[in-house]
Amino acid sequence: MGLSPKTIQEVQDRAEIEEVVGDYVPLKKKGQNMWACCPFHDEKTPSFSVAPNKGIYKCFGCGKAGDSIQFIMDLEGLNFPEAIRQLADKYGIEIEETESSPEQQEAYNERESLYIVLNFAAEYFKDLLHNHPEGKSIGLSYFKERGFSHATIEEFDLGFTLDQWDGLIKAAKAAGHSEELLEKAGLIIKKEDKTYDRFRNRVIFPIHSISGKPIAFGARILINDKKQPKYINSPETDVYHKSEVLYGIAQAKKSIRDEENCYLVEGYTDVISLHQSGVENVVASSGTSLTTQQIKLIGRYAQNVTVLFDGDAAGLKAAMRGIDLILEGGLNVKVVIFPDGEDPDSYSQKMGDEAFKSFLKENAKDFIRFKSDLLLEETKQDPIKKAETIQDIVRSISKIPDPVKRAIYIKECSDILEIDEALLIAEQNKVVLREKESKGDITKRQANYLSESFSQAPEQIQKQYTPFDVAALQERESIRLLLTYAELPLADDKLVIDYLLQELSDTDFIHPVYAEILEDFVSHLKDGTILNESHFIKNGSEEVRKVIFSLYTDRYELSENWEKKFEIYTPHERHILNDSIYIHVLRLKHRSILHLIDKNTEKLKDSVSQEDEQIILQYLMQLNQAKMEIGNLLGMVVVK
Template structure:
C-alpha cells in the first residue's frame, strides 16, 4: 500500500481498492447506508458500460473499413501515430444511427444506465447513438478506469457542437477531472511541474512528442478539486494557452484559486495563432521545450501588465487595477508563502509606481475582509445547526450583521432601544418617554413601517405591560419565555458605542452622555420612521400620478407631492439630514 501511495500518488483508500481489484479480493464496506450502496452499484455499472464502450470504439477504429477510412485516416492526418492512439485508447463511433446502441443492448446493458452514461439518447421511444460519426477520447480516473468520453466531430457541420462530453453522473464530475492525468501523474512527479493545456489533442500531441507531464482542463476555469489533484504531484503549474485574447482570458480564469492552493503559477502563450498541438508539430520537441523554458511569465505580473495596458491614462481604471492586484496578492496567505507575498507587493508597487506600504495595507485589508467573511459564514452555519438541534429558528443576528442585510433595521432597533432604556424618563410635564412614543406611533401609524415583525412584537408587548401598570425594562424581556424575543432584546441592548475617555484630554467642559441626550435620540428615531412613511407615500403618489388621465387628478396629485416634499424637508431639517434627491 505504501508503495502505491508513493509511486502512484493514491490515497490510502484508493490504494486499498486498487489492490483489491487487482487480486480479486472483496472489500467489506462497514456502516454504509442503503443510499450509498445504491450509488456504488450505479457507479460500478457505469464503469462496466464505459469499459465496454471504449473497447467497442477502439475496435471500430482499427478493425472496420469505416473506422480506418474515416476515423484513423483523420487522426493520422493530424499527425498521431498508432501507438499513441492505442495508449490513450482513442476510438471511433460509426455513422450508423444505432450501431453502438444495438451492441450494448445485445450485451444486456440497461437502457437507463446507457442514457445516464451519455452514450445513448432516446427520442420518441427510439434509442440511438449519441456520438455517431465522431472520434472518441476516453477520460480515465486516477486508477485508469474510463469515467466518460469526449467525442469530436470529424465532418464540418455548423449546427453540431465540435465536442460532446459525458453528462455529469455518479462517476463523471467535470469539476474534478483533468484529462490525461492518469497518463501524466508519474511524469509530473518526476519533472516537479504540471503543464496545463486546453484540449484533448493538445495532451495527446505533447505526449507523442515525449512531453508527458501535461493535462487538459477542457478550456473551463480551474476548480479547487482540479487544483488539489495537481497539488498531489507538484506545486509548480505552467499554463500553456493560445496567444489570442480568448486564450489569455481562459488562462487567467481560476488564477486566484491556484494561488490559494499555494501553487507557483507561470503562463506561456503560444505565438502565431497556434495552439500547443499545432506548435509542437511545427517546431519539434526540443524547440517547443526551449520556448516553454524561456517564455514563462509570472502570472500575477502578466495580469497586472495586461490590466495596466487596458487602463491607459485613466486614473479611475488604474485605481481599479490597484484593488484587483491587491485582492489577488491577498490570496497568497498561507504562513509558508509569506516571503512570496512580500516579494509580489514589492514588485507590483514598483510597476504601479505607488508606495509599497500603501499596497501592503490594501492587501491586509482584503485579507481581513476574507477572514471576517469566513468567520461570519462559520458562525452562521454553527448557529443554524444549533437552532436545528434545539428547535429554534430565525435567531436574530447582532446589529452589525443585520445592518448588512437591512439598512433600515438598525434604525428600527434604535427606536426599540430608546423605549427600553428611556421609557420611564419624563418627556415633558405631562408625558413620559414611553407615552410620547406610543402617541407618535399611533397618530402617525408608524408601527406598520417596522419591517422586522419581531421588533413589532417587542413594542406591542412593552406597550401591553406598560398599560397594565408594569414598568417594563430590558430585564423583563431577558427572562421572557419566548427565546426569540429575549435574544433579540439582548442583541438590541448590546450597544457598543460610547464616548472615549481620551476626549477629556482634548476637550474642555462637560461632555453630554447618551443618558442626557435621550430626548434627541428618541426624537430622531421617531422622525426616521416618519421620513420612511413620507417616502413610501411619495412613491405611491408618483405611481398614481403616472396612471392619472384627467387634468384634475394630475393637479391634485402634484399638490400632494409638493405637500409631502415640504414635510420631508422639514423633518430632515430637524434631523440635520441632507436630501440627495
C-alpha cells in the first residue's frame, strides 16, 4: 500500500515551512524571511533562509533547498512516504493508502516494522510497571522513591521487565511479531542453543527519537549483583545510532529552543528529575561519551550549553574532555558543579524547584573560569604545572572555530590569569598552526615559520632603542591616530580629537618634526579646521612630508590567508579604537617619563650645586612614582 495523492496534497497544504523547520532550529525574522544557522552543515553566521510566503528554505552556504517535506527527508534521513507520514502525524491528518509496488512496500516495511515492534515493547514494559503485581511493588516503588510523579512516569514512558527469560518474546509472538524482527530491534538475543529477552528484571527507560518514537531502551537493575552491569542499553539498529541520539530530546527540544540553552547531564534519572523540577531544557548522552553528532543535534535548537557535573575528580576530568568537544562544535559552554556527594538528581530534590533553578543560574561558570579554578587549584605554587595549565586552557580556546569568539575568550583568560594577552594570542596561534599541520592543511615548514614569528616579543625589538627613540615612536603614533581617526566617536561619545588633545596637553613632544605637526594641527583647530594628511603633504616641510608618507605607506600588508587559511584573527583597529587609543596614551606618557628620567639622570652626572641636585632628585622621585602608576595600568612589571 502507498499514500494517496489526497493525503500527500493535504500534508503539503498544512505543513507550514516555518513550523516544520522551527521544530529543529531557532528561527529569527529578518525582513520577509526567517534565518538560522544551517542544520545541514557547520557555520558561524546564519545563511539558512526560510521564506514562509513561498513555503521553501534555502541555505546559501551548502546549497540545500526544498519544501517542508524535503526538509524532513534530508534532516531525518527518511524517504518521501516516511516524511509524509511523520508530518501527517504532526498535523493530525488521516492517512489514506493506495496500491504500491512490492519493492516500495518492502523498503517501507523494513523501517516501519522496527518502529512498530519497538513501540509494542515500550507499551509492554509500561503495562508491566502499572498493572503487574511485581511491576507495582518493585518498579513503580523504585520510581516513586526517586520522587517521580505519575505524570512524569507517563511522560517518559517508564516501564519494568519481569525476571523471565522469554516474557517479551511470548507477548510479541502472540501479537504477531517475529523473532527475526525482535532481534533486529535489539530486544532479544539469539545464540546457537537459546533465544532470550535482552532486558530482564529491570526498570526501563525508553529512548525516543526527536519526533517522540521509541527507538531503543536503557535498563537499570534493582538488585545488588556484581555479575551484572548496573545499566544495559539497546544495541545499534537501523533506527537507533546511539552517537546521534540524546536522551530526553523529544521532551526537551521546545524548551531548549525557548530558553536558548541546553542543560547537559550524565544519566537518565538526572534528566527526569530536572524535567520534573521545571528545568525542561535538559538532555543526556545516550549510553555513550558525548559525540560531535550529539553536539550538532543540540546546536539545531540552541547555541548555549550548560554542563552539569557532580564534584568527583573523575567526573570533572571527563567534563573537560566534553567541554573541548562542545567548543569545537561552535557552541558556547558554561559549567555548574554540585557540592561533594551531590548530583543533579539528588540536589534538585533536596533544594526544591525554585531554589534549584536559582542555583543553576547563580553557579554557572564560564568554561575558562571553571578550568582555571579547577586546574590552578592543583598546581598550587608549582610554576611548571601552572604553565602547563595555562597552555591547556589556551588549547581549549583554540578549538573554538569562530576567530572573534577566540579573541574574546583570550581577553577573558588574560584578565583571569593575569597574563599578557599578546603571549596568550601567540600561544593560541601556535596551537592552531600545529592542529592545521597535523591535518595536512599546511606544511611543517609553514607552521614552523609562522610559529617563530609569534615568538618575537616586542621587548626584544625595543631593547635596541634609547628612551628618546621609543618616546619618539609613541609621538609618531599619536600623530597617526590624530590624523586618521580625529572625528570618530569613542565609547563615551567624546571624539578622538578631543580625548587625544586633552591627554596630550600636559605632554611635551621631544621629536622636533612630530612637535611641528602637532603644533600646526592645534593652530588650525582654533580656526575650526581639522587637518588631515593631505594638508601636510601639500604644505609641510620636507621632513614633515617624509613622516606623513611613512605613516600612510606600509611596507608589509597582512595576508588574507591569516584569517581564511590559518584562521588567525587580527581585529581591525576601528573595532578596538577605544582600547587602542587609551593604551597608546598611557604608553606615550610612560615613554615620555622614561625619557625625562634618562635626561635628568644625566644632569646629575654634571657638576651641579647641592641645591640643584636636591631639586633634580625630588623631580626624579616624582617621575618614578608616575612611571610605576602608569606601568601598573599597562600591566608592566616595573622595577623600583
